[in-house]
Amino acid sequence: MIEIRLGLEDVVRTRFAISPLWEAVASVRVLKGADEHGLHRTWAERVRPQLAASNVDFGPLFDLVPVPTRSPWSGHVPGFICPPPTTPLPSLDVELATVRATPPALLRTTAEVPPARMAALRADPATELGRLADVLQAYWDLALAPYWSRILTLLEDDIRYRVGRLAEGGAQHLFSDLDPQVTWAAGTLHLKHRTVHGARRLDGSGLLLVPSAFVWPRVFSVLTEPWQPSLRYPPRAVGTLWHTRPATVSDALAGVLGRSRATILAALTAPASTTGLARRTGLTPGGVSQHLTALRTAGLVSAHRAGREVLYARTRAGETVVEAAGAGAPASTSPA
Structure with a gap:
């Protein structure tokens, strides 16, 4: 059991943030076995073949994320590859710049990392940290970028809920349903932990709360200097993250975009290639390509290269448009 003692100043300085970098690192844990309940199986089955086909050497990243061999609680992650964010929603570029600028004195860990990997980092920090950041970027592009809109919506919804709890009843109300492993008194x-025990004082530094799609069923804590004291916890409804409903086409949306473009946008319940969308919608690949170009120009769809394929996904604007149109008008089932 870890006891985190918060003074008045700590409660006042408690804040929320989202970390794209941490999501990337935590998702590597999932690919390496930290998903015994299969929560992210749908995502992992899509991503593994794309990573294998990319010809990218992910060793500099995967070596630093130990396999959780004993239980979901095991497998510490070195702090220097995923420092807590300093702003509410930093871009991945900003967080990777922080990784590249890591002081050599912080290149240490008690995690089960191959000694050769740590030796290489310490021998030439600038080169090896730059290489690590490049690999993280390549991993992000393949494994998370096509799904980021969906993940980000889940995380932001949780933060809105938590802020409401804080406003309604203060810290006790905020923490009462944060996670079963966390209690407030x-x-x-009080944070349940199987290997770490003792009390920690924040001494006015405040607590950073970071919802994370890939940590369930764990809560990760960061309580060592020089980083901001943080808790990375599972957001509400994380179990529904990869659920997809039958694609429907709102008549109202079809009236604005045209039936074919509305059908394509509705069919993007998960990232798909031009060929895949043609199969889902019954449209020709050439027609799908033309409509995707228009939807990308309008900011409703984004494109992400995955090996030899280009996957298309709805942007946050696209998700909002589909949701708003579906809530406000009758819909018909698409040919998907």
């Missing part, structure tokens, strides 16, 4: 946050 008399200014102290």
